[in-house]
Amino acid sequence: MEENRARRVVDALRDRGINAQLARGGHHMGVRVLLPGGREADWDTDGTAGLEAQVMRNGMLVGFVPVIEGSEDYDEEQIVDAIARTDYDQPIARQRATAPPPAEPLPRVGGVFRRFLDGFRYR
Template identity: 70%
Template sequence: MDEFRAQRVSDELRERGIDAHVARVGVGQFGVRVSLSEGREAMWDTDDTPGLEAQVMRDGVLVGFVPVIEGSASFDETQVIDAIARTDYEQPIARQRTVAPPPQAPLPPEGGLFRRFLDGFRQK
């Protein structure tokens, strides 16, 4: 996932009340990090493979995962956002709900007032 797409996806998830952030995992490697309960985090699409999948981590240890979502290699941003929002992380092997839970109160955009400075004025 490229940096700007990761930013747009995390922004839209935050609009739905999902605690999402851009994950910077390496040089030129980006994804979406979703903060979960009990100190867990889901790291979405950080490995540059065509399909959409996630690893669920707690304190740097793998505690679960989301298998590659069938057909996700051709998902647009709206479908990626919907897939992340519909994921149920309660089991070690996460599953997709048939419908997304209702949106919660929106979270503020990451970076706030200084976002353009933090991004080096590179937003598209």
Template identity: 60%
Template sequence: MDENRARRVADALRDRGIDAHLENAGIDVYGVRVVLGGGREAIWGNEGTTSLAAEVLLDGDLIGFIPEIPGSEAFDEAQVADAIARADYREPVGQELPQAPPPAAPLQREGGLFRRFLGGFRYDSE
């Protein structure tokens, strides 16, 4: 996933109240990390593929995954955010829920006032 796209998707999820963060998994490897609680987190989009899939980790160990979502290579950012919001992480092989849970209170975007400084001015501001 492109860095700017991953940042915008994470922001869209935070606007829905989902604890999402930009994940930097290496040089030019970006994705979206969703904190699930209890030491669990889901990493979306850093597999280097154009389609959307996730790994579910518990304290860094793989405990499950969300298989590739059919047709996700053509998703726009809103559809990617919706697919991540509809993910069901309860089983080792996760699935998509028919509809997203209702939005919670929005979370503050990461970086605040110094967001562009922390990102090294690499992205376009809104």
């Protein structure tokens, strides 16, 4: 995922109350969603076209989200919806029919110093 796109997806998820942050996977950017029980879902950090995730706990793979069919053509709103609808309770995660209601918005990472921390690379 392109860095600015990943940043916008993270911001939209945080606006929905989902604890998301940028994930760097080598040369690729993605979205990391922090889950209960110390788990993390890393979305799209491998540079492939489709939307998928690995669920990790303490560096060990404990689950995954298979490639979502047709997701290579998703816009940002559809990506946010797909991530928000994911149910991570099983080792092979599934998509719910509808997303849970939004929670209290979370502050954007970096606050007032965000552009300084990121080197003014975006608008």
